[in-house]
Amino acid sequence: MNDIFETIKKIAFEIDNAIKTEELGYSDSENSSGEEQLKLDVQSDIIIEKAFASVASVKALVSEEKEGVLELSKSGTYTVCYDPLDGSSLVDVNLSVGSIFGVYEGELEGKNLVASAYVVYGPRIELVIADRKEAPKLYRAIGGEFKFISEIKMNEKGKLNASGGTQQNWADYHKAFIDKLFAEGYRLRYSGGMVPDLHQIMLKGGGLFSYPATTDKPNGKLRQLFEVIPFALMYEQAGGEAINDKGERLLELVPSHPHDTSPCFFGSHYEISALKKAYGIEE
Numbered sequence: 001m002n003d004i005f006e007t008i009k010k011i012a013f014e015i016d017n018a019i020k021t022e023e024l025g026y027s028d029s030e031n032s033s034g035e036e037q038l039k040l041d042v043q044s045d046i047i048i049e050k051a052f053a054s055v056a057s058v059k060a061l062v063s064e065e066k067e068g069v070l071e072l073s074k075s076g077t078y079t080v081c082y083d084p085l086d087g088s089s090l091v092d093v094n095l096s097v098g099s100i101f102g103v104y105e106g107e108l109e110g111k112n113l114v115a116s117a118y119v120v121y122g123p124r125i126e127l128v129i130a131d132r133k134e135a136p137k138l139y140r141a142i143g144g145e146f147k148f149i150s151e152i153k154m155n156e157k158g159k160l161n162a163s164g165g166t167q168q169n170w171a172d173y174h175k176a177f178i179d180k181l182f183a184e185g186y187r188l189r190y191s192g193g194m195v196p197d198l199h200q201i202m203l204k205g206g207g208l209f210s211y212p213a214t215t216d217k218p219n220g221k222l223r224q225l226f227e228v229i230p231f232a233l234m235y236e237q238a239g240g241e242a243i244n245d246k247g248e249r250l251l252e253l254v255p256s257h258p259h260d261t262s263p264c265f266f267g268s269h270y271e272i273s274a275l276k277k278a279y280g281i282e283e
């Protein structure tokens with residue numbers, strides 16, 4: 001799998017350059033979720049597809065920006081599911097964005113995720129890689145190369161609360177729960193970019209990121225294969241938890257379509273336990 005991670009490092013520098021040099025603005029197309037594609041979305045997807053086309057271990061690709069599965073090599077082992085530029089609508093206001101990668105072996109479902117990675121394009125380019133055995137590893141681009149910085153471990157309880165989704169469309173019990181955390185002194189940290197928002201909570205010791213079911217998005221907004229499940233591995237390997245609104249582990253999700261979404265909650269044990277209580281979920 002090392003060939004996949006080395007390829008992601010090359011992709012990171014290419015997409016970072018594209019963010020800094022390519023023209024912004026919308027292309028004249030939509031992705032499979034019916035969202036207007038930014039030129040950078042399309043450009044980032046092309047960079048990733050070209051990079052993995054020559055990686056022998058990669059059998060196929062699934063992208064937020066593509067309809068189905070793109071077969072690359074029958075002799076390959078892994079399917080890489082990715083969001084090429086998550087939060088891309090934040091680039092034009094100069095906020096951090098990211099790329100997310102899930103590496104699957106076998107059927108595309110949570111239990112077959114063997115590793116995940118994400119890149120944060122911010123004041124610095126950072127890369128986090130997780131497998132099923134160790135804590136996630138943080139790397140930082142220094143002098144044109146990624147240097148290992150540290151393993152990531154979360155505390156039992158954090159201080160940050162990233163509450164996603166349109167508040168007027170939240171369920172009453174969800175609003176009461178979020179308000180309770182703020183009443184306990186949690187600080188709001190939400191940029192609208194899943195990658196920097198989840199990265200911040202992991203690196204700052206913990207807290208809660210929530211994107212619940214809402215009246216306008218009853219199945220949540222974030223995609224299972226290339227957003228939710230890859231980050232679920234990150235959070236569990238960092239000592240936290242990642243569940244849906246029924247209390248099921250996100251790593252046990254079985255998407256029926258490559259672009260299926262799920263309500264999702266990522267956090268430290270204290271916050272997830274409090275959420276389960278608020279949602280009437282048995283511990």
Ligand code: AFP
Binds near residue numbers: 088089193194195222
């Ligand atoms: P865009 O890719 O359209 O900017 O959406 C970003 C995102 O998919 C994810 O990165 C955020 O966590 C989430 O949407 C923010 O959604 P809300 O704006 O509804 O909170």
